[in-house]
Amino acid sequence: MASKQGSQKQGKLSLDSRVRKVNAIIAAVLSFFFFLHATLGIAHEQFGMSDALAFLAWFGVAAVVGHVALCIATSRYMLSDQVRPPSEKKKKHLALKWASGGVLLALVGVHLAAGGASGAGGSIILLLATVALLIALAAHIYIGMKSLTRDLDMSKRARAPLRVVCVCVAVAVGLFLVLSSLV
Numbered sequence: 001m002a003s004k005q006g007s008q009k010q011g012k013l014s015l016d017s018r019v020r021k022v023n024a025i026i027a028a029v030l031s032f033f034f035f036l037h038a039t040l041g042i043a044h045e046q047f048g049m050s051d052a053l054a055f056l057a058w059f060g061v062a063a064v065v066g067h068v069a070l071c072i073a074t075s076r077y078m079l080s081d082q083v084r085p086p087s088e089k090k091k092k093h094l095a096l097k098w099a100s101g102g103v104l105l106a107l108v109g110v111h112l113a114a115g116g117a118s119g120a121g122g123s124i125i126l127l128l129a130t131v132a133l134l135i136a137l138a139a140h141i142y143i144g145m146k147s148l149t150r151d152l153d154m155s156k157r158a159r160a161p162l163r164v165v166c167v168c169v170a171v172a173v174g175l176f177l178v179l180s181s182l183v
């Protein structure tokens with residue numbers, strides 16, 4: 001009986017870690033894709049360069065819906081885990097990930113309502129909303145990097161350089177957006 005319960009717990013645990021891994025892979029692809037989308041989108045608006053990936057952004061939106069659904073599953077599992085109850089620190093980190101994801105979602109809503117326009121064409125409000133979207137995207141990835149490296153079985157030492165890359169890309173794309181709006 002006890003061993004049956006034990007193996008049920010183990011089964012649930014491995015299912016959770018598999019869901020975490022799938023979610024981490026989706027999140028990593030999304031992070032790379034949306035930084036690329038932002039760069040190509042601005043280049044397209046500002047310099048008329050071809051934006052061959054524009055239509056793929058809608059597949060990205062579908063993947064974000066999948067990501068949020070998997071986050072609900074992993075969060076519920078973590079909060080109801082009787083075997084290894086989460087520490088206060090873990091709960092706070094989870095709350096931070098939800099808060100940053102929520103802000104990101106709201107700004108994506110504004111972005112989609114504006115038809116993807118980045119504001120480089122003239123509107124200062126749209127420009128500020130796009131800069132805020134970029135900051136929210138980078139902040140959410142920065143905060144999630146701790147779980148991302150763990151869920152993808154990467155070394156802890158990879159976390160800091162990956163965070164630096166994330167900040168540098170966001171700053172570069174932001175500067176590109178703001179400077180290209182001025183010229």
Ligand code: HEM
Nearest residue numbers: 034038041042044051054057058108115116118133134137
């Ligand atoms: C982080 C900063 C971002 C910037 C600077 C940006 C910029 C742009 C630009 C310039 C376009 C127009 C592209 C074109 O017409 O070829 C666009 C379209 C689009 N973006 Fe973004 N984007 C960002 C983030 C996101 C995010 C996070 C999402 C969704 C999760 C998203 C979803 C979309 C979609 C679905 C379209 C197509 C809109 C339409 O067909 O009307 N973008 N974006």
Ligand code: HEM
Nearest residue numbers: 024027030031071074075097098101102105144147148151
């Ligand atoms: C372009 C959109 C998004 C990107 C690139 C992105 C990226 C990431 C990354 C890299 C992680 C860490 C992965 C991991 O825990 O293994 C993560 C986790 C998370 N994201 Fe997102 N995310 C996006 C949208 C959202 C949205 C819209 C929400 C919520 C409304 C959200 C909520 C969360 C939560 C709660 C976690 C933590 C999951 C857990 O620890 O179990 N994300 N995200």
